[in-house]
Amino acid sequence: MDTTTTTNTQAAKVKPFNEQLHARLLAVKVQHGWTLTDLQKMLGNSPAAISKYLNGKPEGDVKALEAKLEDLVINAELRAQMPEEDKRLFHTLVVKQISNTCDIAKRNAMMGMVIGEPGLGKSCALKMYADADPWAIRLELNTVTGGGTPTAMVRAFWRRINTASFAPKEQSKGEWLLDRFTGTGRLLIIDNAHLLSEKGLEWVLGFHDGTGCPVVLVGNSELATTMRKVQRGPSRIGVTTKCDLKRTTAEVAKAYLEKTWPEAVADLAGLAAEVVERPGALRALRQVVSVAKGWYADGKRGAGTFEDAFRMALAKQVVDYKLAA
Template sequence: MKAQLQQYMQENNLTQAQVATAIGKSVAVVNQYLKGTYKGKTEEVDEAVSRLMGRHQERVVERRFNGAFVHTHKAELCLDAVNTAHIEGVIAVVIGAAGLGKTQALRHYVKGNPETLLIEVDPSFNPKVLLKTLCQQLGLSETGENHDLFVRICQRLGAGRLLIVDEAELLSTKCLEYIRRIHDKTGCGLVLAGMPKLIANLRGKHGELAQLYSRSGVFCDLGNGLSLEDVGLLAESGLGTSEFNAVLFKISQGNARRLNYLMRGAIRVAAMYERPIDEQIILAYADALIK
């Protein structure tokens, strides 16, 4: 197993530290194991290394899945709204249920327009985190009070730029107020994307965000699920065939994330049994997904 690990590390350009992290051992243990001087339970390290390489092999198999961005109808609606906000310097609001591919569409836009700022919000965001994140992306100093950060951001941004905020429904009222003022002062385009709850947040409990809500010039509602046509486009791109479009649509229920899990899993199972993907494999793997 030691020789196999050495070959694995060479082929994948891995350090001992990376291997140690992956198998839950110290760097010293990995170093001694590779040298053949480890005094502990070698069989435990053997098993950990075997599991590591097994996971790698599964990832290699999974690469048969084509995860490239697909221009579905939903994605085009999202991209049109984003592009309008960028060109006209207005506020666009994009909402939709989870698993429709909003984030992938936003990242695709940023890839083609690298001057765009993309913030992916998480529950830890408060005004300070928001402003420091913007400063990081703009290459500005993160020191000082919120007002100092806000001023630096407004001085750096301007018309022709675009700020995209994904998972915006997680932002507090104060964070949304800062974003509105950045848009007002700089003239940059602004996209707020998230779950349907975002609309209620933008209205504010007591109308405190009326200025932000009323200034939203573009509204894009992606709905609750992908159409059969969109699922077909994703399935044909992912698997290279349209043979299973109907069953994939039925099982995924129009959810792109669930569809991707399903296709990746079917590829792994087919490789495990050394047989082509068929409807039976897809249905069998579907039972492993959360309903």
């Protein structure tokens, strides 16, 4: 076979591809520092197939590969749009507890449940976990967008994945989702899972049964009651974690101040720790620090020192914290 014939044969193997998706992939790859090995672990495809796609010369089942890549890129782009506050996330005991639960669920393809009082930083911990595992699907339930009904669940999925292959005349959205996720082993994380309705919980159980995908439900203490809405619900949970910040409140408070108001750490670490120990925990501290920083920077009357500004902001909270003098 001469050189011309060889060249033509190689060219014939190269498949058409989505150039826009290719450009987006290259951008997020650089942004997140992904290596070829990282992409292989996330996608499950061979390094050769991924490398050829990255080089703009894909072969094989390009359509199937691009379906995976679209989901990966969508998740990466959504994370890039996170609020400025989320860019200052840091590790806490809750982050470790949630990470361990997710890892166990993934390793055993089971359902897990994480329960914790409001304000502990559960949602922030989930954002950090999802950033480390871009292949995970994180859905955040919200009463405004339908809560935890099956319809709301499907809509939430639709915002997170590539749905170009969905053909409404051939199958329902639910059937398509089962086909799309079966055998992928992708982790589904549902934040604010205590909002799940009875039918919503049945939907989640059905998704887990039908796809084999691991699922982790995360919510407030009401989640335990939610799970009892369906008789088979509690028995499907393979690992349960009760989140708390006990014994680490001083560390958490100091770490948060170092991220958000470093010049005030020495003066406020003790007071901040007291806030974290009370209802609202990290969420309350975030609100107090935000207001106090503004007042201190503006030179508000009575907020001449870090401590003065902090105590003034704290006094505006609904909860009476009664900090030490």
